[in-house]
Amino acid sequence: MNNYKLTIQYDGARYKGWQRLGNSDSTIQGKIENVLTELAGEKIEIIGSGRTDAGVHALAQVANFKMKKNVTTEEVMDYLNHYLPNDISVVRVEMVHDRFHARYNAEEKTYSYKIWNKKYTHPFMRKYSMHVPEQLDFKKMREAAKYFLGEHDFTSYSNAKSKKKSMVREIYSLTIERNDGFIEIKVCGNGFLYNMVRKIVGTLIEVGVGNVDAASIPSILASKERIQTGRMAEAEGLYLDHVTFKN
CATH class of the missing domain: 3.30.70.580 (Pseudouridine synthase I, catalytic domain, N-terminal subdomain)
Known part of the structure; x- marks a missing residue:
């Protein structure tokens, strides 16, 4: 075989x-x-x-x-x-080798998210990025990103239906870069729950437009109440960037 x-x-x-x-x-x-x-x-x-x-x-x-x-x-x-x-x-x-398993042997995953941050739409990237016409506060978004680093219970940031599985995940890095109208968010961790990345990005956007205070993120995490996370970023801006495997 x-x-x-x-x-x-x-x-x-x-x-x-x-x-x-x-x-x-x-x-x-x-x-x-x-x-x-x-x-x-x-x-x-x-x-x-x-x-x-x-x-x-x-x-x-x-x-x-x-x-x-x-x-x-x-x-x-x-x-x-x-x-x-x-x-x-x-x-x-x-x-x-026969024992390789794409899911069980995955050690870390990195997702990237693309935001088009101009008042006008991008005709060629409208299916591959999320359009946010409001000016985003880049500095505040970077400050907010720090609160997601490390190991947390991400129940608030997931739409996972199962309550039996652990909602604890560890995020190793979360970077935000700007380039000619695009904002790219990259998040790397040991695993992600259903809709977790899109809900994190949604919170970062809310911080960027001034609707959410970055300092409130720890209390949102601690609450384990999904309703507190607000908007979820659109699917079309999200990419599975790469997967790292155990040797």
């Missing part, structure tokens, strides 16, 4: 997220599995490093799958890129 590791880029605009939904052909996982099943001549299931939501993009999603058929990594890559739609690309295929 061969174990293949895929590095995948995709435009999530027309998909209902990463995770397969029954027999639906409207997810990234479903599209890739359908093509691999044809190649393998058997039912193939792929394991992603994480689930991106509907409309969210990926610069380097990682997945793995196992297949009995002996096919080279080059053949797998060529076959996938030939039959997948042009908004999904497999940029790397590697043969890995």
Whole structure:
């Protein structure tokens, strides 16, 4: 049994997220599995490093799958890129050891979020960034970012339905940079809850426009009340940037 590791880029605009939904052909996982099943001549299931939501993009999603058929990594890559739609690309295929698991072996993940911060819209990036016409206070946003660093219970910053799983996550870094009208927020951590990054970005935007005081973030975290986090940033500005794995 061969174990293949895929590095995948995709435009999530027309998909209902990463995770397969029954027999639906409207997810990234479903599209890739359908093509691999044809190649393998058997039912193939792929394991992603994480689930991106509907409309969210990926610069380097990682997945793995196992297949009995002996096919080279080059053949797998060529076959996938030939039959997948042009908004999904497999940029790397590697043969890995049998125990490699894209989800369980992931050590840290980095997401990036793009904001277009001008009064007018950006015609070419409107599907790939969030338009915030109000002038954002960059200094206040950077101050607010510091409160998210470290280990916290992020119940307030998630829409996760399960109450049995731990809501504790650790954020290693959170950077905010400006470049010619764009603001890019990058957040790196050991894992993220459902909608967590988008809710964090939403709070940073609220701080930037003056609706929320940065100093209130610790109390919002401590409250574990989701209603206190306010707006959630739009899906189209979010990208799974890269995933780091344990050696």
